[in-house]
Amino acid sequence: MGNMIVDIDITDNDIQESTVNVLSAVTDFTQRYGIGIKSEILFFSELILCSQADAVNYVTESFKDKILDVAQDIVNRYASISGIKIQSPKFVIALSNHLYASYFRSKFNFDFNSEALSDVVHKFPEMVKFVQLSCSPLAKLFSKPISINEIALISLYFISYDDLSDNISHVLDRNDNIRDSLQSEVLLVCTSGVSSSAILYSNLHKQYPLITFSKSLSIDELNKILRIPNTAKLIITTSPLNTKNIDLPVVQVKAMMDSEDHVKVENQLRYYFPQLFINREKTLDNLISIIQRNAQIKNISNLRKDLDNYLYPTKDTVKRDKNKHNLMDLLNRSSIKIIDNLMNGTDLNPIIKELSEELEKKNIVTSGYCDDILSLIDKYGPYMLLSSDTFLAHAAPSKHTRKMEIEIGILKRPIKISVNNIEEKIKCVIVLVPGFHHEHDKALTQLINIITNRRLYDQILSETDTDKMYKLIKNSVQ
Template sequence: MMEKDLSKGAEQLLNHFTKFNKFITLKEIMELFEVSRRTAFNRLSEINTYLREEGITEIQNVPNHGYKLLNDAKETLFKKKIVKGVPVENFQDLSKENRLSEIIWLLIDGHYNVSINKLSEMFNCSRNTIIKDFKAINQLFPEINIITTNRGRKLNNNERYIRLMIYELLQRNNQSIKSHIKKIGVDWNGYYKLVVDSQKSLEMDFSENSITLLTYLLIFFEWRISNNNIVTNEKDYYWIAENTHGVLTTSEGIFNKLFKGVYYSGEVVFLSKVMLCSQVMDIGCVNVGLYEDMTKISRKIVFRYEQLTNEQLANDSFIKVLSNHLYATFFRVKFHLPYVSNEVDEIKKKYPKLIQFTVIACEPLEKYLNERIPVNEIALICLYFGSGEETEYSDIGESDRIQKAALAEILLVCSSGIGTSEMLYSELSKKYPLIKFSMPLEIKDLSKVFKIKYQSKLIISTASIEKNNYPIPVIKVKAVLTNRDQVVIEDEFRKYLPLKMEHNTDVISHLMNIISEYAEINDSKKLRSDLDDFIYPNKSINTNKLNRPSLRELLTLRNIKIMHVNKNTTWLDVLHTGCRMLSQQEIIEPRYENEIVKLIKKYGPYMLISDDIFMAHASPKNGSNRVGISMVLLDNPVIIAEKNQKVNVSCMFVLSPGSNHEHDRVLEELISIVRNTEKINKILVSKDKLEIRKLML
C-alpha cells in the first residue's frame, strides 16, 4: 500500500505508470482518469515529490513524447512493495496462451485502459490479433461479459464468476496467473502455513496440489476483498452447517486472521465450498448421514463397474479411496465449482472406453445429486477404475508402507491426489510384469524410503521434483503417458534393469507414432519390421490381437424383438424373451438366464443404464459361450421391483460378454447410443425392427 501522504488519485496514477514501458501523454492521463489538466499536473507533481523523498528516480517528462517512469524506479517501487503487481515491460513476443492470460489479468485488475489499441501497443502485435484474442477468451469462458466503454474493454461479471475464472486457470497450472498472484506482495509462506494449519480443524488431509492451489486462491481472495470486490449472497450456508462440521468456523478463523475480525458471510461460504471441493487424501468433517450415503454410493458404483467389465475391484480399502475422491466430486457438482485440468483433457482422449463404462457406473451418484456429472469429473473417477484391479491397496501402516516401497525396483510418485500414479502403475505393471513397482507414493515419502536400505533403481514421477535431491535417477512423465514418455521409459528400463525386460511391442508403436509426426511413412509394415529387428534382434512382433466384434455385427434383425406387454407381463417374461434369442444361437446356456435373475433379486435392478433402458448380463463363467447381444423393445413399460428399488423398463438388452472382454467394443458403442436422448426417444416409439436397427447403428 502507498504511504498516507500520497493521495488516492496520485497512487492510482503511479500504479498506472508502473504497468507500461512507454511514454504516456498528458491528454491520455486526463482521459483515463477523467481529470482536468490542472489536476493531472498536480498529481504528477505530488508523485515526483514523493519519489524524491523516497530516493527514487522521478517520472521523466520528454517534450513532444510525454511522461515515463524509468525501469530502475519501477524495480525499486516493487522491491520496496510501495506498489503491488508486476510491470508489463516484458510483454514482447508472448505466446498466445500467455497473452490471453495477461489480458484476462488486466481485465480483472480493472485499473487500466484495456483498449484494443493499448493492448496492441503493449504486446507489440496487430489490432486484428487482439480482436482474435478477445474471441478466444470468450471461447475459454463462454459466460464472460466483456463490455466496451469509452475508456476501453471492461469486465461486467460478478465477483463469484471472476473467482471461478482464476480457479479454473490455476487448476490448469497457468504460470502467468500464478506469477501475478505471487507478485501481489504478500508472504507466500505465511498463506501456505495458514492452509496447512487449517487441515486439523477441517479434519481434511489435502493433497499437495490442493494445498498449493488453496494458497494461491487465498492470496487472490485477500487481494480482491482488500479492494472491495466481495462475494455476496453466497448460498448453501445452512446446508454446509447441517452436513459438515468445522468447515464454516475454520473459514471464519482464516478471515479473522487476515482481516482482524472483519469479514463477510458470503466470503466465508465461498471459501468453505472451495475447501470442500479440494482433492483430499482423507476427510472427516462430513456428518454421519453424508458419510454413510457416500460409502453406499461408492459400493454401488464399484459393483456396477464390475458388472460392466467383469473385473473384481471391491475391497474395503479401495472403497475408502474411491469414497474420499467422490466427496470432492459431490461437492463440486453440488456447488457448481467446475474441475478442469490439462491432464483430464488427455485422459478423455486416451481412455474413451473407460470413461464410457465409468459414466454408467456413476449413475447412483447422478441420481443422488439429481443431475449429470460433468465428463471432467467422470475422467477423474475412471482413473481409479483403470488402476483398481492392479493397485495393491492395503491397510498397512506407515512404516510397513515405506519398507515395502524400498523393496521396489521402480518408485512411482505423484502429487496430484487424483489417482494419476495409480493409472501409471496399472499401465507399467501390465507391460513389464517382471519389474517390481512401488505402490503410488507422495513426494514427501521419498526421503523416508532413502533413509532405510533400499533396492530401487529409478524414480518415475508425474510431478515435478528436484532430481538432485535423490540418490537414484528421476524421470518426469505425463500423468497419461505420451509416445515419447513410453520410449524414454523403455530406454531407462533397459539401462537399469536389462535382465527384467521382455520383448515389448508397444515401444515400436510409439516410435512409429513419433516418426509419423515428422515424416510421411510410405511402407509402415516394412518400417515397423526394421525397427523391431534393430531394437529386438532375432525376435519378431506378435501381432495377434483379440477380435472384438461391433454392435453392427452382433445386433442383427434376428436379435431384435418388439414385444407386446399386457397386464400379466412381468420383467421375467421380457428377460426370457431376450435370453431365448441368444440361447437359440447357442450364444448362452440356459443357466445364464437363471444367474441374471439371481443378480436382480439380490441387488435389485442393478444395471439401468439410462431412463427406462435395462442391460441384463452376468459373469462369463455362468453360461456365456461367446459374445452376443439381443434387444427387446416394449410397447408399454414393465416394472422391476426388487430390494426396495422400483424402476420402469421400456427396453431391455441382454448381453453375453464372452470369455475375455470381447464385449468391450459393443458395450462402449451401446453406451454412446443410450446417452443420446434424442436418438433413444425415437427408438422407444419405433414399431419396425429395420428402423430400430438403423437408428441404433
Template sequence: MAKAPGFVSLKEILTTFKISRRTAFNWLKTINQQLQAQKLDQVVNIPRYGYKLTDRTKKSLTQKIAKVSSPQMGHETILNAHERQTEIILLLLDQEHYLSINQLAKMFHCSRNTIIKDFKALKRHFPALKIGSSRLGHRIISDENSIRLTVYELLLRQDKLVYAFINRLNYSFSQAKELVIKAQQQLHMSFSENSLQQLTYLLLFTKWRITHNQTIDRSENWQWIAQNTKDVLPTCTKLLGKLGGNKELKGEIVFLSKIFLCSQATEVDCINKNLYHDINNIAQEIIFRYEQLTEQQISYRVFTKTLCNHLYATFFRVKFGIPFSSSEVDEIKWQYPVLIKFTAIACAPLEHYLQKKLPSEEVALICLYFGSVNNREYREFTESDKLKRALLAEVLVVCSSGIGTSAMLYHELSKTYPLIKFSLPLEIRDLAKIFQHNYQAKLIISTTILPKGKYPIPAVKVKAVLTKHDQTIIDSFLRQEVPRKLEHNASAVNSLVSIINEYADVKDEKGLRLSLDKFIFPGLQKNNKADLPTLSNLLPAKHIKVLRKKDQLKWQTVLKWGCNLLEQDEIIDQFYFEKIVQLINRYGPYMLIANNIFLAHAAPSNSNKKVGLSLILLDQPLEICSRGESAWVTCMFVLSPGKEKEHEKALEQLVDIVRNQENINRLLKAKSPQEVRQFLLSFY
C-alpha cells in the same frame, strides 16, 4: 525455431501460438530486428518450406528467441495463446481502469485480431467470468465469487503465471501454508500435496482481495454446511481471522469452507454420519455397476475406501457448482475413452443422489481409480512395506496429484517397463527417509517439480497420465541407467528361439515366438479389440423383437422373451434367465445404461455357452420395480458376456449409441427388426 531440426511452416507457427497471420509476420519482423541488433543471421525464409535459423544463429542463442515484453511476468519471454489469455485476466484483476484492445495488442506485440480471439477464448473457457466492454476498453464485471473461482481453476491447472502473480504480492507463503496445515488437522482431513499448495496460494490471493475491499457476499450455503459437516465453518472463521480478514464476512467463510471440502484428500472425517453412509453406499453401488459392466472384480476394502474419499470431493464440487480443472483431463479422455464410457454408466447412483449430471472432467477423474486396479500389487501395502519396497526399487515414483492418479501412474509405468522395479507411489516427504538408508534407485519420476540438487539421483517431471513426450524423456534416462532392461522384446525372444532351434525341431516358430513374448513380457500384452465381435456380429435381425400396442407387460415376461431369443441359438441355457432375475431382485434395476435403456446380464458362468446379444423394443415404457426402486424401460438388451471379455467391443459400440438421447428417439421409431438393425449398424 531454435529447437526445430528443420524448417518450421507458417501454419505450425499459427497453430502453436494461435495467432493471426499479421501477428506472425510482425513477430518475424521483430525477431529479425533483434537478431540484426545482435549481429546474427536473420531468419531464413524459403517459399513452400518455411522458416529456419542458421546453425551459426542457433549456436549463439542461449535463451529463447524473439523475446517480447510481458507486463506481468516481470521479464521478457514469448507467450503462447494460453499464457497470453491468463495474462489478460491477471492484468484486468490488477488494474482498476479499462484496458483497450489496442493497449493489449501493443503490450503483447500482436494484432488486434489476436486479442479479439483471446477474449472469445476466455468467454468459452471461463463462462462465469464476465468481461464487460465499452468504448473505454475492457474490464471484469463479475462478482467476487466468480473471480475467486476463476483463479482457483487456474491454480488447479498449475498455471505458472498465476503462481508468479501471487508470489509478487509479497505475502508469506510459509505462514499461509501453516494455516492450511492447522486447518486440515482441525478438520481431520489429509490433503494431497497438490491440494495443499493450491489452497495456500488461494489463501494468499484471498488476503490480497480482502485487503483491497473485494469481498464475497454470497453465503446461501451456510445452513447446509452447518447441518452436514463438523467444525468446517468454525475452522474457516478462525482461519479468516488469522489471515487478517473480518470474522463477520460470512460469504468469505462459506467460500473457504466450500473450497476445503472440494479439495482432494486421502482422509476425510468432517462430515456427518448420514452423509458419510450415503457416500459410502454410493461408492459400493458404483463399484458394483462397474464390475457388472466389465466383469472385473475390484471390490476390496482399500479400493472402496479410496474411491469413497475421492467421491466426497466430487460430491461437494458438483453440489456447490465449483468446476474441476486439470491439465491432465484431456490426456485421460484421449487415452482411456472406453474406460470413461463405462465409468459414466457406473456413476449413475451419484448423479441420482445429486440430481445433477456429472461433468465429464469428474467422470474422467473417477475413471482413473478403476484403471488403477489392474495392478494388484498396489492394493494392501502398509507404509512400512512401501518404504522397504522403495529401498529395493530402481526407480522411485513420486506423485502428489491424489490416490487415483498415483495408482494409474504406477500401473502405466509397470506396464510400459515390466522389467524395471518401481517403488509404489511416494510422497515428497518420503524421499528424505529413503536416502537415509541404503537405496538402489537411479532415477526419480515425479509429477511435481522437485528442488534441483536436493537429492543424490536425477529426477524427471512428468504428468500423472503419461504423455508421449513424458515417455520419451523417461526412455532417455532409463537407457542411460538400465539399458539392458529396455531392450525390445524381439532381442530377447530372438535369442531364445535360436537356442531352442539348436536342440529341438520347432514346427510352429511363429507360435513359439508369440508364447515366449507373452511369457517374458506379460505387461506389454494388450487385448486386440480388432479381433473382438462387433455389434453387427452379435445382434442379427432374428435376435431383435419389436413389440407394438401390447397390453401392460411384466418385466419378467419381456426379459424371458429376450433370453429365449438367445436360448434358441444355444448361446445361453434356461438357467441364465433366473440368474438375471435374482440379480434384479437383490440389487434393484441397476442395469440401466442410459435413459430407458436396460442391459440385462449376469456374470459369465456355465449358463453362458458363448457371447451374444438380443433386443426387445417396446412402444410403451415398461416399469421394473425391485427393492423399493423403479426404472422405466423402452429398450431391453439381453447380453451373454464372453468368458474372455469378447463382448467388450460390441458393448462399447452400444454405449456410444444409446448415451445420445436423439439416437434413442430414432431407435424407438423403428418398425421392424431389420429397421432396428439397420439403424444400429449405421454408426459403424
C-alpha cells in the same frame, strides 16, 4: 499483497450443511495473518472443499454415509455394465473420498480443467462412457448433469482396475503395501495411492519388466517408506512432492504419460538401470549364452523370440482395436423381439428367460447363462440399468457362453421395478453375451450412445415393426 475477495455468492450455510470444522479452521488460519474478511474466509473454504483432501475428517457423518452409499452404487452399476467386479472395500472408500470434492465442485460451479483429462476421454472412450452411465446416482445427488471433466477424473479410478490383460487390481490392495514396497526399485506415488499411480504401474511394468515397481503409494505411505531401510533408486510421481527431505531422485509425470513424460522417465531409468539398455541383440546373445551354460536348449530361435517379447514388449493397439466388435456384429434382424408381457405382470425374470431361450436356440449360450444372470440380480439387486427405462442383463463369460451376441426385447407394457427405493419403468430388456476379453466393449458403447440419444431411442421404442427398429439402429451406427 493487499488484494482481497470482497464478493462471493456462497453463504456459511452452504458450507456448514454438510461439513464440520472447515469454517472454524479456515478462520483460525486466516486470522493468524491478519485476515478477517468473511468473503475471503468463505472463498478459501470453498477452494479447500473443491480440492481433493486425503484422510481429512471434514464432512458430517450423515453426509459421509450418503456419499459412501453413492460410491458403492456407482461401483455396483459399473460392475453390471462393464462385467468387472471390484471387490476391494478400500476402493469404494477411496472413491467416496474423491466424490466429496466432486460434490462441492458441482455445488459451487467449480469446474476442474486439465489437458490430461482430454487424453483420458480420447484414449479410453468406452471406459468413460461406462463410468458416465454408472455415475447416474451421483448426478441425482447433484441434481444436474456431471461435467465430462469430472467423469474423466472418476474414470481414472476405474482405469487402474481395468487392465484385464494384466489383472493389476492387486496393486490397489493396501494390505502390507509399505512392507512389499520396501523391496521395490522404483516407487510409484500419487496423492491417494489409488488411481494415477496404478495407471503408471500398468504401463511401466510392461515396458520395463525387469525393473521392480512398487504398488500404488500415497504420499503418506511414501513418507513412511523413506524412514525405513529400502531398495528404491527412483521415485516416479503424479503429484508434486516436497523434495527437501527426499534423498532419492524424483520424476514428476502425468498419469496419462505423454511423449515428454516418457523421455523423462526413460532418461532416468537408463541412468539408474544401465544394464537394461545395452544393445538389444547383444543382450539377447548374453542371456542365451548364460542359459546354455546351465540348461539344454531345444529351440534357440523360439527362446530368443520369447526373451525378446519379454524384454521388449510392445502394445499392438491396432490388433486390439480389430478385436473390438461393432454393435452390428452382435446384432441381427432376428435379435429384436416385441414382447407381449401381459402374462408376466411386473416380473422381470420371465422376460430375461424368454430372451435367453432365444439365444439358446441360436447356440449362443446354454441354459446355465440365464441362471448366472438371475443369480447376480438376486445377489446385487437390479443395478443393470442403462437408462431409467432400459435394463441390461448379462453375466461374465463362462462355460455357458459360446459366442458374443445381443438380444433385445421391446415390451408392449412397461414393467415397474424398484432400484434404491426409486421406481423405474422398464420398456426394454437387453441380454448381452460378452466376450472373454472385452471384445464387446465397443458394441456396448455404441448401444449406450443410441439409448442416450433420446430422440432416436424414443423413435425406436415407438416402432411396431422390428425390421424398422433394426434399420434405425444400423443407420445410427454407420
